[in-house]
Amino acid sequence: MTTLKIDLVSDIACPWCAIGYARLQQALSSLPELDIELEWHAFELNPDKSAPQEPILPALSRKYGRSEDEMRAAQASMMNIASELGLNFDKMQQRYTCNTFDAHRLVKWAATENKATKMKLALFDAYFGEAKDVADKAVLVACAAQAGMDKAEARRILDTDDFANTVSEDIAKYQQAGISSVPAFIINNKYLISGAQEPAQLIQALQQIAGESG
Secondary structure (H helix, E strand, C coil): CEEEEEEEEECCCCHHHHHHHHHHHHHHHCCCCEEEEEEEEECCCCCCCCCCCCEHHHHHHHHHCCCHHHHHHHHHHHHHHHHHCCCCCCCCCCCECCCCHHHHHHHHHHHCCCCHHHHHHHHHHHHHHHCCCCCCHHHHHHHHHHCCCCHHHHHHHHCCCCCHHHHHHHHHHHHHCCCCCCCEEEECCCEEEECCCCHHHHHHHHHHHHHHHC
8 A cells, every 4th residue: 555645735715626636536546556645735725805896707807808608618628527526516607706715724623633634625615515614704614514523613723813823834835935826736845736637647646646655
């Protein structure tokens, strides 16, 4: 059994991050000889906490300099990919832009109980599946409960600065390392796989890395 450490840099507001994780899981199901230690790391697509929230399609249209119809088609394509992977992206076109800093704080807290992945998946589901505001405390507390975490403790953390430094240091570390887009998979602190690669490509890359690490 070969153990690989995967540091996954991602944002809750990034649909390709949800797809990338699902594709990684698909790839790993074909690689029973690998033991994976996965750690989630924070990245913010919308770091301005004071920015007003706006509907996703016009926001993406302005960001990428493409028409809303083009962005709608791109989102629809992602919804099809997500559906084939068993992800709930039903309302991804109805969501609003939002800041995810507090959501990242809860992921860091969940990691202390080995539930970071459950927390991340609950947040993805809320944002893309239900178009909920993952900057809203009530939504975040509900996601924490869905991940099997304590609701009262989630509320307490959101009312304080707990894990804020951890998230800020995380974001800064990977920005300084040159990560400018997500998802980014860093394997054994040495190899970088950028973007939501297809499972077949991930299998090939992970096998090659395992062979060099063995």
